[in-house]
Amino acid sequence: xxxxxxxxxxxxxxxxxxxxxxxxxxxxxxxxxxxxxxxxxxxxxxxxxxxxxxxxxxxxxxxxxxxxxxxxxxxxxxxxxxxxxxxxxxxxxxxxxxxxxxxxxxxxxxxxxxxxxxxxxxxxxxxxxxxxxxxxxxxxxxxxxxxxxxxxxxxxxxxxxxxxxxxxxxxxxxxxxxxxxxxxxxxxxxxxxxxxxxxxxxxxxxxxxxxxxxxxxxxxxxxxxxxxxxxxxxxxxxxxxxxxxxxxxxxxxxxxxxxxxxxxxxxxxxxxxxxxxxxxxxxxxxxxxxxxxxxxxxxxxxxxxxxxxxxxxxxxxxxxxxxxxxxxxxxxxxxxxxxxxxxxxxxxxxxxxxxxxxxxxxxxxxxxxxxxxxxxxxxxxxxxxxxxxxxxxxxxxxxxxxxxxxxxxxxxxxxxxxxxxxxxxxxxxxxxxxxxxxxxxxxxxxxxxxx
Amino acid sequence: xxxxxxxxxxxxxxxxxxxxxxxxxxxxxxxxxxxxxxxxxxxxxxxxxxxxxxxxxxxxxxxxxxxxxxxxxxxxxxxxxxxxxxxxxxxxxxxxxxxxxxxxxxxxxxxxxxxxxxxxxxxxxxxxxxxxxxxxxxxxxxxxxxxxxxxxxxxxxxxxxxxxxxxxxxxxxxxxxxxxxxxxxxxxxxxxxxxxxxxxxxxxxxxxxxxxxxxxxxxxxxxxxxxxxxxxxxxxxxxxxxxxxxxxxxxxxxxxxxxxxxxxxxxxxxxxxxxxxxxxxxxxxxxxxxxxxxxxxxxxxxxxxxxxxxxxxxxxxxxxxxxxxxxxxxxxxxxxxxxxxxxxxxxxxxxxxxxxxxxxxxxxxxxxxxxxxxxxxxxxxxxxxxxxxxxxxxxxxxxxxxxxxxxxxxxxxxxxxxxxxxxxxxxxxxxxxxxxxxxxxxxxxxxxxxx
Numbered sequence: 007x008x009x010x011x012x013x014x015x016x017x018x019x020x021x022x023x024x025x026x027x028x029x030x031x032x033x034x035x036x037x038x039x040x041x042x043x044x045x046x047x048x049x050x051x052x053x054x055x056x057x058x059x060x061x062x063x064x065x066x067x068x069x070x071x072x073x074x075x076x077x078x079x080x081x082x083x084x085x086x087x088x089x090x091x092x093x094x095x096x097x098x099x100x101x102x103x104x105x106x107x108x109x110x111x112x113x114x115x116x117x118x119x120x121x122x123x124x125x126x127x128x129x130x131x132x133x134x135x136x137x138x139x140x141x142x143x144x145x146x147x148x149x150x151x152x153x154x155x156x157x158x159x160x161x162x163x164x165x166x167x168x169x170x171x172x173x174x175x176x177x178x179x180x181x182x183x184x185x186x187x188x189x190x191x192x193x194x195x196x197x198x199x200x201x202x203x204x205x206x207x208x209x210x211x212x213x214x215x216x217x218x219x220x221x222x223x224x225x226x227x228x229x230x231x232x233x234x235x236x237x238x239x240x241x242x243x244x245x246x247x248x249x250x251x252x253x254x255x256x257x258x259x260x261x262x263x264x265x266x267x268x269x270x271x272x273x274x275x276x277x278x279x280x281x282x283x284x285x286x287x288x289x290x291x292x293x294x295x296x297x298x299x300x301x302x303x304x305x306x307x308x309x310x311x312x313x314x315x316x317x318x319x320x321x322x323x324x325x326x327x328x329x330x331x332x333x334x335x336x337x338x339x340x341x342x343x344x345x346x347x348x349x350x351x352x353x354x355x356x357x358x359x360x361x362x363x364x365x366x367x368x369x370x371x372x373x374x375x376x377x378x379x380x381x382x383x384x385x386x387x388x389x390x391x392x393x394x395x396x397x398x399x400x401x402x403x404x405x406x407x408x409x410x411x412x413x414x415x416x417x418x419x420x421x422x423x424x425x426x427x428x429x430x431x432x433x434x435x436x437x438x439x440x441x442x443x444x445x446x447x448x449x450x451x452x453x454x455x456x457x
Numbered sequence: 458x459x460x461x462x463x464x465x466x467x468x469x470x471x472x473x474x475x476x477x478x479x480x481x482x483x484x485x486x487x488x489x490x491x492x493x494x495x496x497x498x499x500x501x502x503x504x505x506x507x508x509x510x511x512x513x514x515x516x517x518x519x520x521x522x523x524x525x526x527x528x529x530x531x532x533x534x535x536x537x538x539x540x541x542x543x544x545x546x547x548x549x550x551x552x553x554x555x556x557x558x559x560x561x562x563x564x565x566x567x568x569x570x571x572x573x574x575x576x577x578x579x580x581x582x583x584x585x586x587x588x589x590x591x592x593x594x595x596x597x598x599x600x601x602x603x604x605x606x607x608x609x610x611x612x613x614x615x616x617x618x619x620x621x622x623x624x625x626x627x628x629x630x631x632x633x634x635x636x637x638x639x640x641x642x643x644x645x646x647x648x649x650x651x652x653x654x655x656x657x658x659x660x661x662x663x664x665x666x667x668x669x670x671x672x673x674x675x676x677x678x679x680x681x682x683x684x685x686x687x688x689x690x691x692x693x694x695x696x697x698x699x700x701x702x703x704x705x706x707x708x709x710x711x712x713x714x715x716x717x718x719x720x721x722x723x724x725x726x727x728x729x730x731x732x733x734x735x736x737x738x739x740x741x742x743x744x745x746x747x748x749x750x751x752x753x754x755x756x757x758x759x760x761x762x763x764x765x766x767x768x769x770x771x772x773x774x775x776x777x778x779x780x781x782x783x784x785x786x787x788x789x790x791x792x793x794x795x796x797x798x799x800x801x802x803x804x805x806x807x808x809x810x811x812x813x814x815x816x817x818x819x820x821x822x823x824x825x826x827x828x829x830x831x832x833x834x835x836x837x838x839x840x841x842x843x844x845x846x847x848x849x850x851x852x853x854x855x856x857x858x859x860x861x862x863x864x865x866x867x868x869x870x871x872x873x874x875x876x877x878x879x880x881x882x883x884x885x886x887x888x889x890x891x892x893x894x895x896x897x898x899x900x901x902x903x904x905x906x907x908x
Contacts, residue, residue: 025650027670061670148635155636162613162632162674180631181613184599185606199476218699219478219512221692223613223674240691241672244698248669251702252786258709259782259880260775267792268783269800276808280779281815284854287775288816292823294767299833305760312756312763316745316888319767323774324711324738324881328731331710332719335703341718349720357727364732365739372743382750403735429710429880430775437767 018047026055034063042071050076054083057092060245066095069104078107085159086112087132087242090119119236127213128206130246131227131236134158137165140175144195145188151180160239163224165201166193173232177201179223203228206235210246215340217243253425254338258331260287260430287430293438294319301445308456310384311448314369314395315441321365322402322440323433326410329354330432333414337424347415351408358407359400366396387455394451398444405443406436469498477506485514493522501527505534508543511696517546520555529558536610537563538583538693541570570687578664579657581697582678582687585609588616591626595646596639602631611690614675616652617644624683628652630674654679657686661697666791668694704876705789709782711738711881738881744889745770752896759907761835762899765820765846766892772816773853773891774884777861780805781883784865788875798866802859809858810851817847838906845902849895856894857887 014022021029021044033041033056045053045068057065057080069077069092081089081104093101093116105113115133122128136158138147151161164183166176176196186195203226204213217225217240224237253263262279264271271279298305305312333350336342342350373392376382384391410432414424449457465473472480472495484492484507496504496519508516508531520528520543532540532555544552544567556564566584573579587609589598602612613631618624627647637646654677655664668676668691675688704714713730715722722730749756756763784801787793793801824843827833835842861883865875900908 025671152636155632180635181606184631184635185603218695220476240695244669244691244695247698255709255782255786258706259778261779268787269793273808277811281812284775284812285815285819288772288819291768291771295764298764302760305763309753309757309760313746313749315766316770316892317742320742320884320888321739323884324735327710327881328712331706335706336719342720357724360728361732361735364736368736368739430778433771433774437771441767
């Protein structure tokens, strides 16, 4: 048994000896009172490791219930990006009280981090990285890393700074440094190309894109003078990407994003997240009732027309949903840019027309079989009816593909997240126009016969 | 100018001096002939770096056009997981020819890698990692890393093996190793807890989940005897996650996933990916026409009923789409398990009923305002009509929420990916039943009056 475990009460042993992820999960499953007692009984080093995990729930509550001295020591010991997040969970009074107990250096760094808006490089970054003057040798740099390793979130990328201006010159990886001759300059082991960097306001999706593109373990965040403000590590990006993926999936499903797991979300919280969009879409969809009221003469004359309304409308929504999911993703990954909208429009229009024609052909076949087979009698003008349905499908699927593909561009242009475009939203947009297209085509083809 | 650049023809300088990601992008933009010439003129070390990037397109074509000796040297120099992927792009003849030129050790490793099915840890892993006997000292281990650094994809996690059985004992990170005393055993710097590992057949989503959960830079892939077969690195997981995110987004939009960027996908390839699902959904949705034919007597008697068909049907689809997007994500992240289906069902039923009641209330208000305001006359039985619409909304939104939430479970239970459930698929499922619910409620409430 390692020394750290000997001081722990037997009932707390699992929390002290499990791997951190399991210990955090077990703690999350306990009541707040039980969790408070467990945290009080564990060594500080272990508590720091647990609080460093973003998966730990109620971190703010737990800290507020600790003795002030221990809470302050915990915040000092935590990775500063996590400590800043936890401080933001506290109420104003607790935050002020604990701030008084902390070292001014740490406090200043945390205050700085708390200022950056969410979803930016600034809010994701840690200030606990390693930088050394660019004229140091490999041995000097390695000795420095040995000294500070414990207090740094990442040491795998080392930032070489101009000795006079402290501006970033080059990045060197720990692996290249370890492989270097001790007396060689650290700079000789550095990458030859300009370091890739971001600014504090860069969006996290762009940070993720750059880290992926250049296979980095960390990316430096620079200010205008090229000073290193902090670094964003690949594990923070991974977490941010997963959270953003969930957010986008919920939005595309037509609801507000939910950050907590499904099972942990309360009944009323769930209703709140879903009701807003559902009601908004319902109000939008009411226009279909208005459109149909407008055509009620036609409907009364030719009930047979109504049989195909759901079929035609859903095809428009489906093709729109396809196009929207394609373009949201392409815009998010930077494969397509705002200025490419017309190229996409020129692609989607013929695509939609062809897809609509395919569905139209199927519809004609279906109506013919039912008519000839005696399954249903569409009346004496059934050929014209079949043509109406097919023509409407071409029009509506083209319109759906075009609307669905342009919506993410329009949202981005207006400053919204393109991922706010949802399948139900597109379907609603297309439904009303779809009805108008259907009845207009019906009036043209069936005018004088059925209508 | 560094020595490596001096041997390069001036027109190729950008390809030799840009950062790798940019150079790969430039090369992708050239014709195959031009790219072949460029690759022929660059130093081998640079070509290896470029071919190591999965973003490089036509890697197989370019290798097939190289002199055999250079192609073999390139494959030897590349990361073996990438080399295996590229070999799979070649046709049988080229693969056999080049294999004859390669060292048997490399060839055996590549053959092994090519055997693992896609989306598994085995297909993502590299065999180029560092392992040493568990009784080595820190200094011995660091000296070994210095020797092999160039030929290893990752050196940030070092695997300590039992000297006799070669089974994995512990993992030590390069940072802890660098911080250790040279004469101390490497094991003393290792993590105290059991290493987290996966087997070669583990799905990539599970690999990603473990890497995230334990904040790892790499995870070892073990066989039954706990021998290390390879490691999966965080950057490979990042790429796999992004690709999987795109796949899921496309599927949820109701189409087959497209691996290439939108702009690079040909017209016919795009049609193929979209037409299949669109036609399948169209055929499914045809049941709505059949359902309506069944109720054509009611439709002829009460045309006013048809006015609300699109409104009611779309609400069922929208609530289903919300529930599906919630559950797909929860299942993918492991927040909800298959056996939890009944808990979800018990949550979704009251949620759907309440949401349906909210929409029903809005519908009653809307119909009343139009009737009293003289905007539209729904006839003498308009109160009963409003009640019919409201009751149908409660039934349909409950049914939509329940169906939408159970569909991902059903797919997973049947061995499919829960992410195959798409918004259009759910909408189609709900539409037919929605019509039946609507007309059945209408028959109950309006029987004897309107119907």
